[in-house]
Amino acid sequence: MDVVVCAKYVPNPSGVPELGPDFRLRREGVEGALDPGDEPGVEVALRLVEHAGGEVTAVSMGPEPAVAAVRRALAMGAHRGVLVTDDALRGADVLATARVLAAAIRRRPFDLVVAGVESTDGSTGTMPIALAEFLGVPSLTFARHVELRDGLLVVHRQTEAGYDVVECPLPALVTVTAGAAEPRYPTLKGIMQAKQKPFEQLFLRDLGLSPEDVRPTQEVVGVEPVPEKRSGALVEDPAQAPAAIVELLKDARVI
Amino acid sequence: MPGIWVYANVSPGGTVEGSALECLTKARSIDPDVAAVALGPGATEAVSTLGRYGARRAFVSDDPVFVDHLAQPPAFALFQLVREHRPELVLFGPTYDSRDVAGRLQAMTGSTLMSNVTDLLAPDYAQTQIFGGTLVVDVALSGPDPKLVIVKAKAFEAEPVEGAPQPEVVPVAVEVPPELRRARRVERHAEAAAGPKLEEARVVVAGGRGLQDPSNFRLLEELAQAIGNAAVGATRAVVDAGWVPYSLQIGQTGKTVKPEVYIAVGISGATQHLVGMKEAKRIVAINKDRDAPIFQVADLGIVADALAILPEVIRAVQAARAG
Ligand SMILES: Cc1cc2nc3c(=O)[nH]c(=O)nc-3n(C[C@H](O)[C@H](O)[C@H](O)COP(=O)(O)OP(=O)(O)OC[C@H]3O[C@@H](n4cnc5c(N)ncnc54)[C@H](O)[C@@H]3O)c2cc1C
Numbered sequence: 001m002d003v004v005v006c007a008k009y010v011p012n013p014s015g016v017p018e019l020g021p022d023f024r025l026r027r028e029g030v031e032g033a034l035d036p037g038d039e040p041g042v043e044v045a046l047r048l049v050e051h052a053g054g055e056v057t058a059v060s061m062g063p064e065p066a067v068a069a070v071r072r073a074l075a076m077g078a079h080r081g082v083l084v085t086d087d088a089l090r091g092a093d094v095l096a097t098a099r100v101l102a103a104a105i106r107r108r109p110f111d112l113v114v115a116g117v118e119s120t121d122g123s124t125g126t127m128p129i130a131l132a133e134f135l136g137v138p139s140l141t142f143a144r145h146v147e148l149r150d151g152l153l154v155v156h157r158q159t160e161a162g163y164d165v166v167e168c169p170l171p172a173l174v175t176v177t178a179g180a181a182e183p184r185y186p187t188l189k190g191i192m193q194a195k196q197k198p199f200e201q202l203f204l205r206d207l208g209l210s211p212e213d214v215r216p217t218q219e220v221v222g223v224e225p226v227p228e229k230r231s232g233a234l235v236e237d238p239a240q241a242p243a244a245i246v247e248l249l250k251d252a253r254v255i
Numbered sequence: 256m257p258g259i260w261v262y263a264n265v266s267p268g269g270t271v272e273g274s275a276l277e278c279l280t281k282a283r284s285i286d287p288d289v290a291a292v293a294l295g296p297g298a299t300e301a302v303s304t305l306g307r308y309g310a311r312r313a314f315v316s317d318d319p320v321f322v323d324h325l326a327q328p329p330a331f332a333l334f335q336l337v338r339e340h341r342p343e344l345v346l347f348g349p350t351y352d353s354r355d356v357a358g359r360l361q362a363m364t365g366s367t368l369m370s371n372v373t374d375l376l377a378p379d380y381a382q383t384q385i386f387g388g389t390l391v392v393d394v395a396l397s398g399p400d401p402k403l404v405i406v407k408a409k410a411f412e413a414e415p416v417e418g419a420p421q422p423e424v425v426p427v428a429v430e431v432p433p434e435l436r437r438a439r440r441v442e443r444h445a446e447a448a449a450g451p452k453l454e455e456a457r458v459v460v461a462g463g464r465g466l467q468d469p470s471n472f473r474l475l476e477e478l479a480q481a482i483g484n485a486a487v488g489a490t491r492a493v494v495d496a497g498w499v500p501y502s503l504q505i506g507q508t509g510k511t512v513k514p515e516v517y518i519a520v521g522i523s524g525a526t527q528h529l530v531g532m533k534e535a536k537r538i539v540a541i542n543k544d545r546d547a548p549i550f551q552v553a554d555l556g557i558v559a560d561a562l563a564i565l566p567e568v569i570r571a572v573q574a575a576r577a578g
């Protein structure tokens with residue numbers, strides 16, 4: 001089966017994000033990587049093809065350095081990589097991202113698209129489902145367990161109260177939570193092989209899209225700091241802790 | 256006729272999901288012409304509640320197709336409705352089902368969709384908070400109507416309207432094509448714990464990796480029980496580690512809580528956790544690292560080994576309630 005996995009590039013995934021003067025996330029000049037939220041998706045995709053046969057294609061939209069995200073997925077074991085990059089995509093919103101990724105994915109037949117539930121920096125949590133709509137496939141979201149059963153995709157979908165068992169035929173799209181699979185570390189061999197694997201860099205025109213199709217619909221017009229809450233008392237003597245907590249609970253009238 | 260719509264998740268029996276009521280309250284403060292869309296079993300029974308929170312019209316269907324097949328059928332129906340009635344703005348709560356419907360709808364309408372909205376100043380002007388709630392960002396929305404907005408849980412207080420009239424009920428008669436019924440909900444499993452719901456409890460006692468071992472969550476349950484009307488929550492680190500079910504997770508990808516008192520035990524205070532709890536009235540943090548970021552939002556910080564002091568704290572609370 002052919003599995004496509006979304007591999008988003010995030011600048012500085014563990015550090016403190018920064019805004020540029022244009023109020024956009026600074027994505028240049030910082031050490032970026034594959035979004036840690038996408039690693040479980042890569043893992044899920046790899047396990048599915050290891051089981052059922054087939055290939056995994058990692059697809060990303062981002063600036064040139066986003067090639068690092070695709071490389072990471074390739075080093076983990078994905079078979080081919082695609083990066084869509086274009087000056088017109090700076091500041092692209094969810095809708096534009098979904099449109100572009102859909103156009104990139106549609107170029108080849110696929111059985112399943114895997115994405116993260118939400119990205120570390122964008123965190124809209126809505127790109128993949130818009131992508132599913134553009135691709136015209138059903139979607140199973142918030143999956144914490146994914147399996148194929150007789151050609152049917154079966155998922156444990158996290159809910160507010162517990163989980164639902166949901167299923168659909170292929171082709172489909174699934175979004176996976178961080179708990180869905182423990183991502184493997186790339187081996188040295190994997191890292192070396194990644195450089196030899198098929199990799200395509202595409203521009204908007206390769207996808208038959210124009211800058212008009214990806215015009216942002218959200219403009220940041222201002223940023224203000226939230227007034228900081230003063231931190232309160234610090235108790236460093238453990239013996240005083242129980243009394244201090246009881247007093248606070250009484251002040252709050254909860255006991 | 257424009258106006259603001261709220262997409263409301265309902266359940267059999269007519270219960271309206273809390274964030275929909277918060278959205279209705281906000282919507283009517285911007286434009287009195289508010290409509291609600293409720294699809295699935297319980298919709299008709301939910302009409303009076305929807306009206307009480309400000310809906311003047313309610314588009315309803317009790318057809319189970321709207322919950323049995325996940326997001327495609329409701330997104331399809333909602334698309335038909337917005338094409339016919341042309342609202343300016345549609346608000347969604349942050350529940351999984353609503354988010355999926357919103358995501359699909361934006362691809363159908365080509366409208367903008369903004370998530371994590373903490374305030375709405377006009378139908379095309381919204382605010383969100385970033386970087387763990389340290390910055391407020393103002394965003395102007397453009398592109399075709401309706402603008403689509405997913406509101407953060409508890410961003411607004413739900414308030415009923417005095418003497419609101421029954422809303423005008425508009426039955427939704429949309430035939431959902433079979434190709435939109437390919438995904439199926441087969442089983443539901445509830446893992447909800449005993450005691451008050453996390454979002455409704457007056458006190459939340461939450462634990463993180465600092466508790467060292469899943470069995471130590473028992474101490475938090477005991478503390479919650481000693482306090483009364485308290486619920487236990489957790490960080491994503493311990494949920495992912497499988498210590499406790501996801502339904503306990505608080506933060507960006509979990510629940511948002513706003514209790515009278517939040518007690519964070521062995522929690523470092525990552526921004527993704529803080530966004531789910533920093534609006535609590537009072538925050539107590541117990542952490543053995545005096546530089547832990549959680550102390551920056553705490554009203555009372557305790558620098559200590561949580562495992563060593565929790566039994567004492569439980570006893571002190573029991574004594575205070577008894578005395
Ligand atoms: C996209 C994304 C979404 C996320 N969403 C969420 C979310 O919704 N909710 C969430 O919580 N996290 C979320 N996270 C994860 C978040 O970044 C942190 O990793 C997580 O909150 C850390 O959990 P923790 O505080 O339990 O663990 P740690 O950060 O490991 O902290 C443990 C703390 O315990 C203290 N400690 C250790 N031993 C003791 C002891 N004996 N007594 C007292 N204190 C002790 C330590 O000093 C430390 O401060 C998200 C991350 C990403 C990237």
Ligand SMILES: Nc1ncnc2c1ncn2[C@@H]1O[C@H](COP(=O)(O)O)[C@@H](O)[C@H]1O
Binds near residue numbers: 115122125
């Ligand atoms: N630019 C992108 N390139 C590749 N995948 C993406 C991109 N943006 C979002 N995704 C995928 O969509 C998921 C949700 O992202 P978001 O909607 O930004 O929270 C991520 O975890 C990725 O799997």
